[in-house]
Amino acid sequence: MKVSNLRDIRRSWLLHGDLPENALEAQLGLTVYRSWQRCLQSGLDAYQKQLPDNILSGQVLQTRIEQRRDLIALAKPTMHYLHGLMSGSGGVIILSDHQGVIVHSVGDAEFISKADRVLLKTGASWLEKHRGTNAIGTALVDRVAVSVNGSEHFLENNGFLSCTAAPIFEPDGKISGVLNISTDKSTHHPHTLGLVKATVHSLEKQLFSANEFQYALVLRIHNSPEGLGSIGEGMIGVDESGTVLGVDRVALSLLEMNALDIGVVKIQQILDISLGQLFDCAKKDGGKIHAIRTRCSKSLFFKTNLSQSYDGHSHEYQEPNGKDLSKNLAEDLIETGALKQLSRMAIQKTLEKTNGNISLAAKLLRISRNTLYRHLKSQP
Template sequence: MGTLQNCLHADHIQSALSGSAAAQSALIASWRRSMRLYGLNPEEGTSPNVLTDRELQEARERLGSLIHTAQTSLDRLYSAVGGAGCCVLLADKDGVPVDRRGSASDDEVFYRMGLWTGAVWSEESEGTNGIGTALAEQRALTIHRDQHFLSRNTALSCTVAPIFDHRGRLMAAIDVSSARWDLTEDFVKLIAVAVVDAARRVEAENFRLAFPKARIVLAQGVGDPISDRTMHALIAVDEDDLVIGASRAARRLLGLNDEAMSKPLPAANLLGQHADAERELAAAERSVIQRVLASAGGNISLAAAMMGIGRATLHRKLKKLGIH
């Protein structure tokens, strides 16, 4: 980008920061952070900072199994957008890409721009940009061309969605970036849908892996329709029907925090299924007796012995529970 264009972009940002729209615009708020909090200059021309090989390896290790968990979603996403000259990045919560998909024919362009593993794309380092700003604001967004703070990044269009761990904490982000001048607004919207879907898929799989022995259910009440608000609200329920985990979406939907999650939470109560305790106990007892009877081949005396109770006691229970 030429010096004149750099100056024009810098003037545009300065004008926006002093204008009346500054209080309402999330983009301008990010520009303000870039300039006043981080002390960046829109005309800064140096490339992004890059981690050493060892630092990059440490960043990958801090993400643990997430990189492996995300492989299928990243591959699927790249198969959808790669043919349009886009690259796909998985970045950690510090804004460092740790995994990447891209076409060999586009690699030189993206490498030169810093869209590569190990580069630091935090908002503090690069100003307003897709990865850094999505992480700073913890929401999915697109930073399109001259919405970037630094003039050298204004050829890029970057769409990003954050990934939250099984406790609802920011963990990583998925980015799709393009340097094509003919990228249409409609295609950017399609990319946004695909990126958010990929991030939610990774979150769901990571959540399931965090609670391998639990039953994973949607956090919605009986009869409530599945909506965009609830379809990613997952809870993990143990064998005693107690909630032992909740995704970020579920925590927000149900008003849960770490303190609430540290106490026993009956799933039925949390989901508005206020079942009768006596009825639940009876159902549990009926289930146990029927399993023992099946194991005993229907022999009442043997079943009673297996449960450590008398034959007459078992007969009374069978009558009470309506088991014939």
């Protein structure tokens, strides 16, 4: 059977099990081909008329949105800026959580009404097992930016869409959410992939900055001195022992690290410099550019500075006694003020990182155990 276009390929393979003479994988591209295979294995019907009912509403949806409140607040200005650039061209900018549930969107009213018909709206899950091959769900599986255009969507109902999405990574390597731009397939533009990647890169830098309080030392690296301070620099956060607690994707690439190394590898195992020398650089001349080599002999340049929360010694909490009661009360007042400056997301992420260990979380947050405990008890 001769296959002339992608829609015919879909019908040939999905309805009859026939593969075209030219390889299906080459026609679809490896990303879409593998996704279609996963969809078939999960039992999805590409030609189903009834949309799957995987949409949250009411209090369940509000709880899900609240769980990503800080990410939504961070992404909203950028999403509205993108919408301003695209306004009138027809399309919607979408933010999902780490499980593919749409938690915020902004777009042109005319296109939104079309998108609603396929449940491309707040509360809907766009995991592959629910919506077939699509940019949000497939980006979550492959952990990379993805474009899915027209008939590349597994479900026939979604064939009018062109969608491009990229996962948003937190500094600890976990996925916080997904940013997606969807338009009509007739207005698909190949540059949308680059736009989404650049936008997500900017959001990830903001996430790193929001988490800087957790680190003792922050390094900014690039393969040229001129690149430091630019959007292309990489960022690394380490604790007092040198353990890499946070790193963005640029730094991962420059240092040839894997996301699994975060929280395990020490910076002195990666760079040809001692931890003491790094702290000395930060204390004496934090704004100076230094040349460095990695353990793999790659040449890099870096700047380093101490975190604003780092004071050079650990904050081991001592239970108050009668002699030091006034001193501890004063310190608690200071710490409580500092606590107000921390976002709820930062506190939640720190507790997740320490598996609920309040003592360790308090140490990372640079506050006392009692202050954190009282704060948690006060939350609804």
